[in-house]
Amino acid sequence: MTEKPTNPTADGGAEGNGQGETPDRRRFLAALSFGLGGFAALLVGVPVLGAVLKSMWKTQPRVWRSVGAVDSFKVGTTVPVAFQNANPDAWAGKAGRTAAYLRRVSASQFTAFTVNCSHLGCPVRWEPKAEMFMCPCHGGVYYANGDVAAGPPPRPLARYPVRVTGNTVEIETTSLPIDGRVPGPS
């Protein structure tokens, strides 16, 4: 039977001996079954898909996180800092934290760079003597101000909003620069 493929008839056969439903009623019953089935699929499918996909559109609150006292950063230096994400899950462990490079540009001015290379997101390394960020993955290089110096990165290093409150430097949590844009208001 399986060796000789035949073209099945269009309506799937099984006309019966005419004792059953009329053709009109059969069409109606088929449409009814598909309609009901579709309704049930939507009834369950929409909330299920919503639950699974909601991370696509859900945004996190923006929170200012302290990363250290103003005096602990020397003017003209860039150092890695870390802070807690806006809303980390209790089970996130270390994955609930994010790193940034903080540069004290002047006595009152700070810049906070994302650690993610704008090419593909690998963690760039600050080379204090060379005063450049270098990416281990594909050779992206950035100047101290985050501008692209060499390699494939299409954009400067993205920046986090940063402010000084009293004697504390604070960084505002934002999304990873995954769409290549500068995160948050800058």
Next chain:
Amino acid sequence: MLRTFRRINDWIEERTGIGELIAPVMKHLVPKGSSWLYVFGSATLFAFILQVVTGVALSFLYVPSTSQAYQSLKFITENSALDHFLRSVHYFGASAMILMVGLHMVRTFLFASYKYPREASWMSGTVLLFLTIAMGFTGQILRWDQTAIWSVVVGAQQAGYFPVIGAALARFMLAGETLGGATLGQFFALHVFVFPILIGALLAPHLWMVVRNGISEPPRRGKPVKRATYKQEYEELLHREGVPFWPDAAWRDVAFAVAMIAVIVGLAIAVGPPELAAAPDPTHLVAAPKPDWYLLWYFGVLALIPHALTPYMIIGGPAVVFLAIFVLPLFAKEGERHPLRRPWAIGTLSVVVVFIASTWWLATWEPWSPRYDAPPLPTRVVGTNLTPAQQNGAVLFHDKGCEECHRIAGFGGFRGPDLTYVGNRLDPTELTWRIANGGYNMPAFGQILSAKQMNDLVDFLETRKPTLSHK
């Protein structure tokens, strides 16, 4: 005893009809001369079954929690020889599945088995190939170490280049705006449920079509596929010289799959599972995420795309390739099947093989990556008869990062030209200009070096001549 078995079998068969269902599948006629080249598809299937079995077993032991997965992997790897073996087999099984799916694809392409009436087999196979690679990538993420979490970021950033829905896709991969507690669960669900179920769902028609259309007979020169006559000719061929699939052809599938599994087990014992990198920590910035071997070449491609094209190629490149593979049988559905009559097919395959092999080789030593750990140039290289300014230049060559990309006498990186004898090639003005302004792959150091530092560095580089530093 035997009679009891027979009676049980008959009882079951009468009620289920399973034998009736399977017998024609097993005994369907296949063309004679289906040689060892036809075993890769079934080997892929056997590897998939091995992956399901070992994967289910691993899920008994693995804790898919962002904060605990790494410990559970350590436990699996270090605390029991059986668990260690299990993880190892799952890794080499994945490698085997990807290797076999690749060989299977090369064989069907070379023999043009995708032509009428097997177009849908090839097209479903294209999606299965994509899903197999997706299984490899998500599986590497479940290894939840430093490499894995940064690979998630790299994956998300690549997805971010997708037009319109890029940001949404990236967030889906991260399960949020950043790495977090939900990220691992996302990949666990995809790797353990979603992708395997999709593979199973596509395998069913993929295998069914083998039964319905038969395996493609070995191609013969000057015997093109014609839609009008192919099916009839195939029937006649089977009638003339067909042999039952079981066991005439199936024994090769079994023998090859057993050999494959033996190699997997042997490697699992001899080599062991892939090393875990450091514990995952997004604030620990020493990480150089790299994919496992089967995607390593693509990692190299990403470094070699002309920079201006990068944002378009990251999604556009793979998308075009997959689309081209997918629609291939719709454009080449008839005609010659023998490889020697299809020069374009041979040419395409050769280009692909050379391309993958060369990018692969490059990705193993990453000449484009900075060598952070390049040591200061030793005295025997620098020389002892230099002025203090030149000596200082040698120090700057290391400290200012020159050495991370340039090489002198075997020390340093590969991104830029080797400078061992640069004094022969460039005069001080040319060197100064080059260093100050940079280039396509070189930063401009004009703002970074002071005038004196620039002079010292150039002075030092001018001493790099065969007569001075070597002999």
